[in-house]
Amino acid sequence: xxxxxxxxxxxxxxxxxxxxxxxxxxxxxxxxxxxxxxxxxxxxxxxxxxxxxxxxxxxxxxxxxxxxxxxxxxxxxxxxxxxxxxxxxxxxxxxxxxxxxxxxxxxxxxxxxxxxxxxxxxxxxxxxxxxxxxxxxxxxxxxxxxxxxxxxxxxxxxxxxxxxxxxxxxxxxxxxxxxxxxxxxxxxxxxxxxxxxxxxxxxxxxxxxxxxxxxxxxxxxxxxxxxxxxxxxxxxxxxxxxxxxxxxxxxxxxxxxxxxxxxxxxxxxxxxxxxxxxxxxxxxxxxxxxxxxxxxxxxxxxxxxxxxxxxxxxxxxxxx
Numbered sequence: 001x002x003x004x005x006x007x008x009x010x011x012x013x014x015x016x017x018x019x020x021x022x023x024x025x026x027x028x029x030x031x032x033x034x035x036x037x038x039x040x041x042x043x044x045x046x047x048x049x050x051x052x053x054x055x056x057x058x059x060x061x062x063x064x065x066x067x068x069x070x071x072x073x074x075x076x077x078x079x080x081x082x083x084x085x086x087x088x089x090x091x092x093x094x095x096x097x098x099x100x101x102x103x104x105x106x107x108x109x110x111x112x113x114x115x116x117x118x119x120x121x122x123x124x125x126x127x128x129x130x131x132x133x134x135x136x137x138x139x140x141x142x143x144x145x146x147x148x149x150x151x152x153x154x155x156x157x158x159x160x161x162x163x164x165x166x167x168x169x170x171x172x173x174x175x176x177x178x179x180x181x182x183x184x185x186x187x188x189x190x191x192x193x194x195x196x197x198x199x200x201x202x203x204x205x206x207x208x209x210x211x212x213x214x215x216x217x218x219x220x221x222x223x224x225x226x227x228x229x230x231x232x233x234x235x236x237x238x239x240x241x242x243x244x245x246x247x248x249x250x251x252x253x254x255x256x257x258x259x260x261x262x263x264x265x266x267x268x269x270x271x272x273x274x275x276x277x278x279x280x281x282x283x284x285x286x287x288x289x290x291x292x293x294x295x296x297x298x299x300x301x302x303x304x305x306x307x308x309x310x311x312x313x314x315x316x317x318x319x320x
Contacts, residue, residue: 001271001279001283003026003028003029004030004285005029005302006033006284006285007022008286009298012294015041018030019062021298022062029064029067029284030067031066031067031070032068034071034111035071035089035104036104043110043111046114052114052115055115056116066117068112068117068119068121068167068198068224069108069112069115069121071120071122073123074101074105075123075124076089077098078152079127080097080125081126082094102154102155106155109155109158109164113162119164119165121169122167122198124176128140131144148185149188153192165194165195166196168185168195170182170203170207177203179217183218196221198226200226200286201228202230203228203230208242211265215277216273219276222274224281225279227260227286227305228258228288229257229263230263231258232264233254236252236253237254238254256289258289258291259297260285260304261304261305262289271308272310275310275313285305
């Protein structure tokens with residue numbers, strides 16, 4: 001198992017500077033965003049000539065690998081929402097946003113294949129997350145199923161063509177946000193193997209889910225992992241609850257994203273369960289901790305995680 005980093009934390013410097021710093025600190029892999037609003041590489045350029053080969057060689061020259069391409073923002077457009085909240089991703093009518101999101105996610109699969117990256121991480125979208133609450137339409141959530149199947153089956157046909165997996169990140173505001181809805185999407189898609197999950201334990205904690213149980217239930221469909229912690233802030237929870245509105249930097253939030261080791265995620269249990277379901281890929285640090293600088297979070301995260309990695313799981317007969 002390797003420790004990687006999501007390069008979004010380095011979006012203030014060049015790609016070469018980011019790769020150099022990540023390598024120097026001991027990271028072994030990078031996840032790279034490719035959406036037009038936030039991305040660090042242009043997938044249209046990657047698909048021209050031998051640009052994919054050159055980028056792969058550049059990254060490998062720093063002793064790194066690409067664990068995944070990330071296209072969360074444009075994936076959101078596939079199901080929505082399609083009002084002004086997503087205008088910063090793409091401006092257009094709902095129909096134009098849907099078409100754009102589908103086109104860009106398919107192109108991301110093509111770029112992943114060109115770069116020999118096995119998985120794309122992202123969001124599937126959700127036309128109205130509030131429909132999890134059964135009012136004013138108690139079947140509102142179920143009624144989104146047909147749209148989900150139609151749009152994502154078509155996308156996954158392209159992923160199958162290129163031999164790439166899509167790892168949906170369960171998250172509030174997504175059609176699949178907990179264990180129940182993750183299982184629902186698998187069932188709706190007839191268990192097709194191109195569809196799996198980017199396991200982010202902090203998002204699950206925010207949704208009230210035990211992330212260890214998620215691993216046990218859905219472990220074979222975990223294609224990528226985000227090492228992101230979450231803190232239930234006990235002195236704030238009775239005032240703002242888990243779902244406070246506004247900036248993540250609010251000092252009175254009842255929930256904060258943290259770097260590994262600074263929140264309530266039980267990392268020894270998480271890493272143990274991942275090993276028990278034979279996950280031996282990458283733990284990608286996603287630094288969204290509003291209490292720490294980029295530098296502090298990047299450094300403290302790998303210093304915390306590296307000693308916990310189980311490099312060689314138990315095999316053979318017991319010695320006790």
